[in-house]
Amino acid sequence: MRPHHRTPRLLGTLLLMAAAGLSLAVGSAPAATGPVAEPLGRVIPAPASVEPAGSPYRITRGTHIRVDDSPAARQVGEYLAGVLRPSTGYPLPVTTHGSGGIRLRLDGGRFGDEGYRLDSGPSGVTITARKPAGLFHGVQTLRQLLPASVEKKTAQPGPWTVAGGTIKDSPRYAYRGAMLDVSRHFFTVAQVKRYIDELALYKINTLHLHLSDDQGWRIAVDSWPRLATYGGSTEVGGGEGGHYTKAQYQEIVRYAASRYLEVVPEIDMPGHTNAALASYPELNCDGVAPPLYTGTDVGFSSLCVPKQVTYDFLDDVIRELAAITPGRYIHIGGDEAHSTSHDDYVKFMDRVQPIVAKYGKTVIAWHQITGAHPVKGALAQYWGLDDTSAAEKAQVAKAAQNGTGLILSPADRFYLDMKYTEDTPLGQDWAGLVEVQRSYDWDPGAYLPGVPASAIAGVEAPLWTETIVRNADIDYMAFPRLPGVAELGWSPASTHDWNAYRVRLAAQGPRWEAMGIGYYRSPQVPWPTR
Numbered sequence: 001m002r003p004h005h006r007t008p009r010l011l012g013t014l015l016l017m018a019a020a021g022l023s024l025a026v027g028s029a030p031a032a033t034g035p036v037a038e039p040l041g042r043v044i045p046a047p048a049s050v051e052p053a054g055s056p057y058r059i060t061r062g063t064h065i066r067v068d069d070s071p072a073a074r075q076v077g078e079y080l081a082g083v084l085r086p087s088t089g090y091p092l093p094v095t096t097h098g099s100g101g102i103r104l105r106l107d108g109g110r111f112g113d114e115g116y117r118l119d120s121g122p123s124g125v126t127i128t129a130r131k132p133a134g135l136f137h138g139v140q141t142l143r144q145l146l147p148a149s150v151e152k153k154t155a156q157p158g159p160w161t162v163a164g165g166t167i168k169d170s171p172r173y174a175y176r177g178a179m180l181d182v183s184r185h186f187f188t189v190a191q192v193k194r195y196i197d198e199l200a201l202y203k204i205n206t207l208h209l210h211l212s213d214d215q216g217w218r219i220a221v222d223s224w225p226r227l228a229t230y231g232g233s234t235e236v237g238g239g240e241g242g243h244y245t246k247a248q249y250q251e252i253v254r255y256a257a258s259r260y261l262e263v264v265p266e267i268d269m270p271g272h273t274n275a276a277l278a279s280y281p282e283l284n285c286d287g288v289a290p291p292l293y294t295g296t297d298v299g300f301s302s303l304c305v306p307k308q309v310t311y312d313f314l315d316d317v318i319r320e321l322a323a324i325t326p327g328r329y330i331h332i333g334g335d336e337a338h339s340t341s342h343d344d345y346v347k348f349m350d351r352v353q354p355i356v357a358k359y360g361k362t363v364i365a366w367h368q369i370t371g372a373h374p375v376k377g378a379l380a381q382y383w384g385l386d387d388t389s390a391a392e393k394a395q396v397a398k399a400a401q402n403g404t405g406l407i408l409s410p411a412d413r414f415y416l417d418m419k420y421t422e423d424t425p426l427g428q429d430w431a432g433l434v435e436v437q438r439s440y441d442w443d444p445g446a447y448l449p450g451v452p453a454s455a456i457a458g459v460e461a462p463l464w465t466e467t468i469v470r471n472a473d474i475d476y477m478a479f480p481r482l483p484g485v486a487e488l489g490w491s492p493a494s495t496h497d498w499n500a501y502r503v504r505l506a507a508q509g510p511r512w513e514a515m516g517i518g519y520y521r522s523p524q525v526p527w528p529t530r
Contacts, residue, residue, distance in 0.1 A: 040120075040165045042507050043144045044483045045203060045490035047169040054164035055122045059084070059146075064101040065094045072132035075258065077104050080139045084146075089155035100124045102142075104135050114205065114260075115170025118142065120162045133260045134170075137203050141167060144201075148510035173444070175379075175407055175458025176489035177206035177264070178416075178482065180474075183213035183275075184296070184465040185235050186242035191471055193255050198478070198517065200259040202486035207256050208264045208331060208460060211244075214274035214293045214301055218243045219265070223316040224280065231275035231292075236466055238294045250324050257326075264364060265321055268333030269314065270340050270348050274301040282309050296466045299338030305348045315355050322359035330356050335366035335383070346372040353378065364407070370399035379457055381407040382448065383415075385431055397450035405457040408444045414485055416463040416477045420520055426467045427477055436505070436522045440484035441498045461485040472518050479512055479519035480505055502526065 040050045067077040077094040080102070085092055103126040111117065116129040116138035127138035145163060149156040178199050180192065187195075196207060211218045217231035220243060232243035244252070253263045273283075274293045281289040285304040293301075303310050318330060332352055337345055349365075349372040356363045363369075363378040370380050382396055400406055411418070411431035418434040419427040445453050461482060468474060483505060488496065506526045512519050513530075521527055 038145050038147070038163065038507065040145065040163050040167060042504050043141050043167070044501075044504055044508060045487035046492075046495040046501075046504070047141065047167045048492055048495075049168040050165070051167075052163065052165040053121075056161045056164045057120050057122060057125050059088060059090065059092075059102070059158075059160035059162070061090045063090060063092055064098055065092055065104065066098055066101055067094060067096060067104045068106045069096045070106065070132075073104055073106055073135060076132055076135045076139060079136070079258070080104070080142070083139075083143060084150065084160075086153045087150045087156045088158065088160055103127070104139075106130070106132070106135065112170045113174075114203075115168075116141075117169070118167040120145070120166075121164050125162050133205070136200075136260045137169070140201055140203055141169070144511070148514050151511055151514035171203070171490045172492060173456065173458035173489045175206055175460070176204050176486060177208050177407065177458065177460030178204050178478075178485070179208035179210060179266075179409075179460055179462035181210040181213070181463060181465040181468075182218050183210055183216045183235075183268075185239070185469050186216060186218060186232075187465075188242070189244070189248050189251055191474075192252050194471055195474060195478075196252075196256050196259050196261060198475075198482070198515075199261060202483050203490050204482075204486055205261055206264055206458075206460065207261045208266060208462070209252075210266045210268070210462075210464075212267045212275060213272045214298070215295075216241045216243075217275040217279065219249055219267075219321065220245050221317050221320050222246075223320065224313060226279040227276060227317075231279040234292050234294055236294055236296060246320075246324050253324070253326065262327040262329075263325065264327060264329045264331050265325055266331035266333055266364075267314075267317060267321065268335070269352065270303040270305060270345065271299060271301055271335070271337035272333060273303050276313075277301055277303070280313070283307075283313060299336045302337060302339040303348070305340065305344040311351055311355070314352055315358075318355050318361075319359050322356075322361050325361070328362050329364045329379070330359075330361040331364040331381075332356065333366060334369045334372075337368070342371070349373065367396050367406075370396050370404065374399055374404045376403065377405075379405045379407055381409055381460065383409045383411050383462070385410060385412045393448055394450065397448055400448075400451045400455035404455070406448070406451060406455050407457050407460050408447060409460045409462055410442075410447065413439055413442055414459065414461045416461050416481055417465070417468065420522065424520075426473055428464075428466065434481070435524055436480055436484065437498055437502075437524050439481045440488065440496075440501060442488075443493055443496065444488055445493060459485060459489040475512075475517045476520055479517055480508070480522060480525060483508060 065077045067073040081092045105128045107128050111130040114133045116134040119126045129135045217227045220228045228243035233241050235241040256263050278292050353375045367380045367382040417427045419429045502525050509527045
């Protein structure tokens with residue numbers, strides 16, 4: 001959606017007022033004790049159009065959540081009620097009848113697949129969308145318009161007011177992802193679900209699961225059972241590892257879908273394959289299985305490109321994975337294949353990509369695939385740096401010019417496992433130190449020279465887990481950088497301004513605290529005093 005012509009100026013005015021500590025309430029009701037409504041302009045990702053107007057709406061014990069008579073709309077309504085009931089203490093019944101209150105409405109208007117319109121005034125709040133995903137994203141905006149204490153799991157005093165006005169919104173890019181590496185360290189279904197909920201708050205719509213690597217194979221494959229039972233039996237540092245049964249993986253997929261995220265599973269190949277090679281000797285060129293690996297080096301392993309059993313193996317794996325993955329994509333890795341010759345790499349990719357297509361899926365691979373022959377429709381995920389060689393960038397640009405779509409994940413901007421500073425207790429620094437401003441302050445549409453803007457499918461923030469073990473580790477490395485990733489993927493480029501963004505980001509701190517998210521209090525952000 002083209003942003004409203006007044007949007008950048010209006011957002012800037014709102015945010016400068018916020019930075020100065022001035023009230024942003026427009027036409028608000030008489031002041032009440034307790035938390036106040038967040039201004040319309042404080043949302044992350046920044047909406048395409050914000051028009052404050054009139055008096056606010058106040059959620060009360062008598063508020064209903066009214067939905068269209070469809071299962072999808074009711075599901076979004078129940079989700080919203082589940083967020084609001086614990087903190088408000090209100091019953092908030094979900095109904096298809098009545099008037100006023102909070103209205104979730106499906107309409108065939110010009111909102112796109114994920115866009116929405118939010119109208120707030122004294123009589124109620126209405127979220128209108130063409131598709132249920134748009135309703136869900138509108139609900140995330142509504143959450144941010146309520147006081148941060150709405151996120152708590154116990155009853156809070158309120159009042160629960162929503163500033164008056166209209167937001168019209170739709171995303172810049174269709175692909176807005178986050179990757180969780182469950183191979184270096186294994187994360188349970190419950191832990192993955194928790195991360196999904198955090199991603200959903202900022203309108204991320206893709207969860208990329210890195211399911212195999214040298215240190216562990218994390219998905220059950222019936223035709224090759226030792227992949228999971230043996231290849232998944234350890235992790236970095238020698239822990240017990242783990243794997244998902246097919247039922248557990250499908251539970252993750254279902255849960256993600258309920259939050260309007262699509263799961264993209266990755267089986268990395270031909271490198272990053274020691275867990276598979278250790279599980280089945282015949283996958284090695286010399287027929288000898290290496291020991292399981294619990295270190296953090298890369299580039300030493302490779303499937304045996306000349307052997308037919310390699311492709312029989314991958315056909316089975318992709319077939320079984322595709323059958324339990326309703327999403328469009330399967331990620332085939334392809335990075336750091338240092339133990340595979342260039343010629344073998346090209347031959348390998350030429351044989352594997354048609355297998356993915358055979359089972360009805362579209363290929364995603366790391367950007368090294370642009371040195372081979374990406375099939376029509378494939379997406380290449382760029383993880384290079386600002387100072388990656390001009391030749392490598394030109395190779396990626398040429399593929400983009402020839403029709404290969406790009407997902408941008410520059411490691412020195414978007415890798416959530418990079419340290420913020422030298423003193424960050426977690427993470428790595430091989431791509432550099434990535435403070436919050438560096439992560440946010442760039443434009444995906446103009447990042448790679450020679451790449452047509454139309455070739456950018458979207459953005460993704462990977463979180464590799466060599467040093468990440470607990471939920472608290474995920475939270476600390478993802479927050480506060482993840483919302484900036486989401487904003488670069490969702491919001492119009494005209495709204496991107498670091499000085500304004502850092503004020504909006506600071507306002508998220510109390511919300512994360514209410515949600516139990518322990519975050520890095522970057523000195524670049526003017527966090528509220530605790």
